Amino acid sequence: MTDKRPPDLAERAFRRRRRQDAALVLPIFGIVIFITPILTIFTKDVLLFGAPLPFLFIFGFWFLLILLARRMSHLLTKGDEGS
């Protein structure tokens, strides 16, 4: 993303705070996916594209979490420099 910093300080502080909140939400999202009954919905013993669905579900969401964490980490460190 290009650096589109709004000129307003209050707006910047608000955005930084929201990024930090998002950083707190991410692990909660992971917990909801991996250790709540939501897991059982997607882990029926069926095959999808030749691979078992539970395998695809767990590894798929795992990878998604990693991508989100990477994005988050960039946003947070950028926020640090901005402050």
Next chain:
Amino acid sequence: MLTFNILVGASVIYVALLFTVAFWAERRARAGRLGWLRSPLVYTLSISVYCTAWTFYGAVGSAARNGLEFVTIYLGPTLVFIGWWWLLRKLLRIGRTQRITSIADLISSRYGKSATLGVVVTLLAVIGSTPYIALQLQSITTSFSVFSPADGTGFADEKVSAFWIAAVLAVFTILFGTRNVDANERHHGVVTAIALEAVVKLFALLAVGIFVVWGISDGPADIFSRMSPDMLQADRIFSPRWVALTFLSATAIITLPRMFQVIIVENSDERHLSVASWAFPLYLFLMSLFVLPIAIAGQSILPAGSNPDLFVLTVPLAEGQNALALFAFLGGFSSATSMVIVAAIALSTMVSNHIVMPLWISTGKGRISTSGDVRRVLLLSRRASIAGLLLLGYFYFRLTGGSNALASIGLIAFAGVAQILPSLIGGIFWRSATRTGALAGLIVGFIIWAYTLFLPSFEGSFLLSSNVIENGPFGLMWLRPQELLGLTGYDPLVHSLFWSLGINIALFVGLSLVVTPRQLERIQGAQFVDVFRQTGGRGAGIVIRRSATSEDLFTLAQRILGTTHAHRLFTQAAGEQGKQAGLPDSTDKFIERLERELAGSVGAASAHAMVSQIAGGGTVSVEELMNIADETAQVMEYSQQLEVQSRELAESAHKLRQANAQLTELGAQKDAFLSQISHELRTPMTSIKSFAEILRDSEDISSEQSKRFVDIINTESQRLTRLLDEILDLSFLESGRVNWQLEPVELGFVIERALTSSEGLRASAAVNIVCNVPDDILVTADFDRLAQVFINLISNAIKYGRAKNPEIRITARRVGKIAIIGIADNGPGIRPEDREKVFEKFARLSEITLAGSAGLGLPISREIMRNLNGDLTVEENAPGAVFRITLPLA
């Protein structure tokens, strides 16, 4: 076929490579050319000591036996790392500001630098880690045995090879792990070697995985089609065990001593953590991606009954891929050695700082004061602990080697160190957490863990007999280790975790709420919990008053840090205090800083004990405790003060505006008065001047005419005089300097006097006076002033009440405690809009009502009446002008 010699040769070359890399990294570090050795990548790779031989080989075994369950061991750390902003970041900051050397040091430092807690956590960690080290030794020897021919010839004894492996690892760890006494200084050599090992084990597993998926079978679909239908055990996903395992692995990444060592202690830059937050989960993801395919391949191509824990090696071997098998062997070797090395460093630091050091201080040998003696004791004890720990691991392996007990020790160790979690989380997020609570929770939780999980895992061969495990001690069924209080039907791990952590947390929280913490605990608690609020190093202003001579402090520092380091530290401190030479003053701040420096070497508790020996125990004053008080409260109080101030400002601004408006109005009134007064004075002056000029300049004036002119001049002069008198009188009245002679006055008498005074005027105007005033009305007033008011009103009535038959009616009556007097004429009256104006000074009224000058009579009269506690008003709805006077009765 790989021979034993090739295997040993490869291992030796690999170990030699590790030594070289570590040595090279140390040299670069000492030359100050760290470069990419200090990069986030190396940091992330070093965290991978989490993946031990147990996970390298065991994950495939677990997948073969329990389906997808193996991912929980990786999901827990993933969740902790993507939530780094919550927990790891705070731990890291605390670790850096407090110079924490180990997990035991963290707990001990948080709870008032308690030596007891340090010992408890250290013992717990050693008991939990020793079997784990044994497990690594076993995995290496087992992997050796895979390559042995079926008849068992040509291979040395497993136990002998295990001993040599332990010995080599001890040498490596001592060489590169105890170069510095300051545990806070990074072990660059070790970390770099660990990072290399991380790369080797990742690529080894990926290579085997890729070979399995694309070498043995035709891609993912093919390998999954070989899967036996019940292998995934999808119905067991999300069981209590699933949740417990995820939780345990998440806990382990924080509380395992070796993980704490690489994540917190070895970290050199907080920003590295933000990279590791996604890179380490990615590493785990790649490590586990091919686990299931390898397990499937092992089950489909190897004969039934093969050990699934060794599929990583046996699958390539069965396919004749010797080079790949060797690579996989090195991967497993890397996993095992890196874990042992880091665990040994972490544990030796804990043992030397929390067990050896306090013992050494208490035996009194701490008083020998030769330079660097403590430093020598520290290094020696650390080296001895490393050797001791590896020897312990080796003996453990000798005693239990090959049994199932060892294979399951991974999760059991996780559950053991998980007992630290409540004290750790409570310690950094909850200010009220106390030492007593942490100690009780840890000890009881640890005992329950040992009783319900650790001891039963020996299956009757150690301490607990199988009879006790089956039927409970002394036949007490409700005390059965794996079904405590009759809680049945749960996995032993879940059962143990529930009881041990549950009671641990209950004791920790309960006792923390009951017991009052000591001062040092409160200070440390505030510094840990509010670590992000503190700027400029340690909590500003919180200093414990102590006194010691600089010489004593220098001797102490010399003993621990060595002469060179101590000298550098003291010179720097002296420079900061503005001294050119000599020792720095032993201010509280300097003692504090020195203690922190020493804590980096010997741990917070020992450093505190040693500094206190020479500087006294130290007390904290009330003000200093106040400083620890919640910053939020201070901010709130400040903003309240600001609010009050701004309200006061708004009020006074409002008052000022009002006063300004009044002043402006008064100024305008004064201007109007002045212009009016000059106008009034000017009229008679003009006529006097003009008549006087005529008399002076004209010579043919008859005497009659001149007499008339002189009369006019005289009249105008009198009017002028009267006007000036009135102005004087009014200003006199308004100044409030009049002495009022208040006394009972008979009203009828006053009116009679007024009528007498105006007799001359009345006669000329032929006015008829009707006076209807009872004789007995007594009022409180000043006689002369009241008479003045009546004279004024009567003469006004005579002058302006012009009617055909002028008549003035004067009445008086009592109403309650006041008398009301009316003076009415039968003239044209006053127009309603002029009724209040008549009381203004020099008000311009219409010509008809008050011809000529309005004079100051009425304003003066009203002023007098108000000073006499009465009033003067104009009656409404009357035919003529009716003035009403009210006065209090006597």
